[in-house]
Amino acid sequence: xxxxxVTTLGLIASLILVVxxxxxxxxxxxxxxxxxxxxxxxxxxxxxxxxxxxxxxIDPGQPLILSWAWVAAMVSFAGVVIHRRAPEIPGVLxxxxxxxxxxxxxxxxxxxxxxxxxxxxxxxxPLAGMMVGNSMNATVLxxxxxxxxxxxxxxxxxxxxxxGQSSRQASRxxxxxxxxxxxxxxxxxxxxxxxxxxxxxxxGLILAGVDPIEAVRVQAAIMYLILGSVATTATVMTIGxxxxxxxxxxxxxxxxxx
Amino acid sequence: xxxxxxxxxxxxxxxxxxxxxxxxxxxxxxMTVIVGPSGxxxxxxxxxxxxxxxxxxxxxxxxxxxxxxTDPLDLRRAVGMVFQEPVRFPGTVFDNLREAxxxxxxxxxxxxxxxxxxxxxxxxxxxxxxxxxxxQRMCIARALATGPMVLLMDExxxxxxxxxxxxxxxxxxALVGTGVPILWVTHDTxxxxxxxxxxxxLIDGAVAYEGPAADMTAVPDPRVxxxxxxxxS
Numbered sequence: 462x463x464x465x466x467v468t469t470l471g472l473i474a475s476l477i478l479v480v481x482x483x484x485x486x487x488x489x490x491x492x493x494x495x496x497x498x499x500x501x502x503x504x505x506x507x508x509x510x511x512x513x514x515x516x517x518x519i520d521p522g523q524p525l526i527l528s529w530a531w532v533a534a535m536v537s538f539a540g541v542v543i544h545r546r547a548p549e550i551p552g553v554l555x556x557x558x559x560x561x562x563x564x565x566x567x568x569x570x571x572x573x574x575x576x577x578x579x580x581x582x583x584x585x586x587p588l589a590g591m592m593v594g595n596s597m598n599a600t601v602l603x604x605x606x607x608x609x610x611x612x613x614x615x616x617x618x619x620x621x622x623x624x625g626q627s628s629r630q631a632s633r634x635x636x637x638x639x640x641x642x643x644x645x646x647x648x649x650x651x652x653x654x655x656x657x658x659x660x661x662x663x664x665g666l667i668l669a670g671v672d673p674i675e676a677v678r679v680q681a682a683i684m685y686l687i688l689g690s691v692a693t694t695a696t697v698m699t700i701g702x703x704x705x706x707x708x709x710x711x712x713x714x715x716x717x718x719x
Numbered sequence: 720x721x722x723x724x725x726x727x728x729x730x731x732x733x734x735x736x737x738x739x740x741x742x743x744x745x746x747x748x749x750m751t752v753i754v755g756p757s758g759x760x761x762x763x764x765x766x767x768x769x770x771x772x773x774x775x776x777x778x779x780x781x782x783x784x785x786x787x788x789t790d791p792l793d794l795r796r797a798v799g800m801v802f803q804e805p806v807r808f809p810g811t812v813f814d815n816l817r818e819a820x821x822x823x824x825x826x827x828x829x830x831x832x833x834x835x836x837x838x839x840x841x842x843x844x845x846x847x848x849x850x851x852x853x854x855q856r857m858c859i860a861r862a863l864a865t866g867p868m869v870l871l872m873d874e875x876x877x878x879x880x881x882x883x884x885x886x887x888x889x890x891x892x893a894l895v896g897t898g899v900p901i902l903w904v905t906h907d908t909x910x911x912x913x914x915x916x917x918x919x920x921l922i923d924g925a926v927a928y929e930g931p932a933a934d935m936t937a938v939p940d941p942r943v944x945x946x947x948x949x950x951x952s
Contacts, residue, residue, distance in 0.1 A: 619771055620806035620858075624819045625796035625865055710791045712771060715732075 476501070519582035528582035532569075532589040536561050539593045543600050550604045551714075556701040557600055564596050564693035565589060568686050577682050588686065591662070595647070595687045596694040603643035603695040607702040610635040612716045619713060628707035636703045643695040651688055660684065721747035721869050721900060722768055727777035729763055729924075738763050738924040740777070745902060747869070749916035750895050752932070753904045756946055760924040761904040762803075765871045768902070769798040782868065799862030803874045805854035807846035812837075812857050815846050819864035831860045834897075836890050852883035856890065863899070870894070870901045876910070888914050908950045922946060 467475075479501050486493040518527045540558035547553050572588060573580040611618060614635055621631035654660055663680035667673055706714055722745040729738035738760040745751055745768075753761050766772040767779060770791050779786045786794055808815050816828050823831075829839040835856040841849075849857060855875055862870060872891065876884040892914060895901055905911060911918060912932050920928035920935065922942045928935055936947060 616802065616804065616806050617808065620800075620802060621808075621818065623769055623771060623795055623800040623802075624861065625792045626818070627792060710770065710773075712773070712791075 515586060519586055521581070521583075523582065525580070525582060525585070528585045531586050532565065535589060535593045536565055539597050539600075543597055543604075546601050547604050550608060550702060551705050552701070553604055556604075556698055556705075557597075559701065560600050560694040560697035561593055561596050563697045564690035565592060567693050568592055568690045571689070572682070572686055588683070591683055592686055592690040596690045599643055599647060599691040599695045600698045602646070603639060603698040604702050606639035606642045607636065607699055607706070608716055610639045611703075611706055611713065615713065615716070622711055622713065628711040628713075631711075632703050632707070636699050639703075640695055640699045643699065644692060647688055647691040651684055654680075654684060721745055721782060722902075723780040724767075725778045725780075727767070727774045727779065729760070729767070729772070730775045736924055738767075738774070740764075740924075740926055743919065743926055743929070745919075746900065746917055748895075748898075748900050750892065750914050751900070751902050751917045751919065752911045752915035753902060753919045753921060754908060754911045754915075755906065755921035755927075756949070757906060759921040761906075761921050762873050763924075764921065765800065765873050765902065765904055768871055769795050769800050771800075796865040797868045799865060799867035799870045801855070801858050801862050801870065801872045801875050803877050805851060805858045805878075807849070807854055807857070810846060811842070812844050812846055812849070813842045815857055815861050816864050819861045823864060831863055832857075834863060834890075834894065835860045836886065850883075852879050852886065855879065855887060859887075859890070859894075863894075867899070870899055872901055872903045874904050874906070876905075884910070908947060920946070 479497065482497050483494050485491070486497060517523065518531050536558060539561045540554050543557035543561075544554035569585070569589065569592070572578055573585070578584040578588065611632070618631050618635065622628070660680055660683075662683050663673075663676045666676035666679060671679075706716065708714060722743075724740050724743040724745075726742075727738060727740040728736065731737045753764060755761050763772065767774055768781075768786075770786055773787075781789060781794060781798065808818050812832070813825070813828050816823050816831060820827075825842060828842050832839065832841050837853065837856055837860065841853070841857070846854065846857065859870070859872075859875075870891075875891075876887050879887065888910065891901055891903065895916075903914065915932045918928065918930060918932045918935060919926060920938075920943055922940075927940050927943050927946075928938045935943065938944070
């Protein structure tokens with residue numbers, strides 16, 4: 462079976478598609494030409510850098526601790542990205558890291574503890590990367606939804622508090638609604654997989670010459686890993702943010718506009 | 720005295736003063752009306768009393784105890800609150816009452832509704848299908864379900880028509896007659912004259928008058944006279 466190795470010449474040829482994007486921007490006067498060029502160059506440099514570092518980190522001759530350090534760095538960086546994308550949410554940096562850290566612990570423990578994949582640098586780093594990348598979006602979405610729920614239902618929440626309900630009781634209904642909204646996109650994506658689109662890992666494996674059934678098995682395991690991690694991060698984030706919106710004496714704080 | 724306030728200061732987000740009350744004693748019986756123009760700090764004062772907000776300075780006592788030393792959940796059950804717009808929780812009227820008292824049975828629910836002039840058929844009605852006046856009465860019944868020592872009512876008739884407003888006023892006075900004191904916020908001096916046994920007039924966040932409604936016109940404070948003049952006759 463032939464593999465789809467991309468040669469340097471092939472990579473250059475694929476830049477034709479970037480030229481198409483630039484052409485569209487120019488003819489439609491979108492003013493995005495510089496941005497497209499910058500994004501293309503930046504992504505290539507970043508990927509090359511990561512490729513070189515990864516080759517070192519996941520080399521079977523290197524100790525596994527290096528890969529774990531890489532995972533820890535990803536979780537920390539995810540917290541920073543979440544903070545940058547939703548700075549208006551109180552305590553989002555710390556909560557983001559806790560949420561993703563919790564998801565990493567749960568999902569990686571299952572994946573490696575039950576032997577779904579062998580615990581090696583070459584499996585740990587990319588799987589954790591998939592988990593972190595997908596969880597980041599769910600985390601930001603969950604945080605925003607919680608704040609939106611409490612902003613738009615402030616009167617109801619305060620009416621419940623005024624009846625002597627604890628902040629936990631008064632917020633239960635709105636947290637549940639926020640969590641449901643945050644989880645729905647990932648559930649829908651999981652449902653549509655295979656019918657509407659072929660996910661990245663599977664496509665990559667097939668292009669690399671792996672048997673499609675084998676690729677499907679890998680992809681399915683990754684998808685469940687992502688679903689589990691999204692559910693964990695969204696839950697931790699929802700409960701965490703919900704907790705921070707109240708004072709210890711059960712008052713709802715002034716809410717930021719998201 | 721049900722509430723005593725000393726040196727209360729509440730600052731706005733921009734550092735401006737929203738409320739500044741040197742000393743105030745709110746009686747433990749009758750209908751005390753807190754009146755004043757919009758933005759005078761009336762609602763803020765009510766929110767302080769059941770601790771939905773806390774002051775930046777000063778002390779509030781409830782039934783002789785500083786409210787900071789009282790469990791906030793116990794305090795709120797003892798200090799019922801009815802808001803300007805009726806807040807309907809999803810489900811039936813019975814479901815709404817159960818939010819205040821999860822152990823309430825149908826008989827108790829019916830007798831609570833009776834106290835606010837709603838008959839037993841309302842128990843199974845959906846809260847969303849009630850008229851504004853019915854919903855506000857359900858909210859009063861819901862506040863009564865925790866067995867409060869006092870009721871705080873924040874402009875409870877401002878979104879209702881005159882006939883319904885009068886009905887709610889009558890129900891409230893009847894509740895006062897059964898021994899539940901009410902602190903009623905309004906900007907409507909006509910309503911104040913109809914229901915008040917005691918009046919506190921707040922202007923620019925401070926107490927400008929305290930006493931019987933009938934004596935208010937004799938107050939030398941020009942801000943009180945100006946507020947009374949602005950009211951439709």
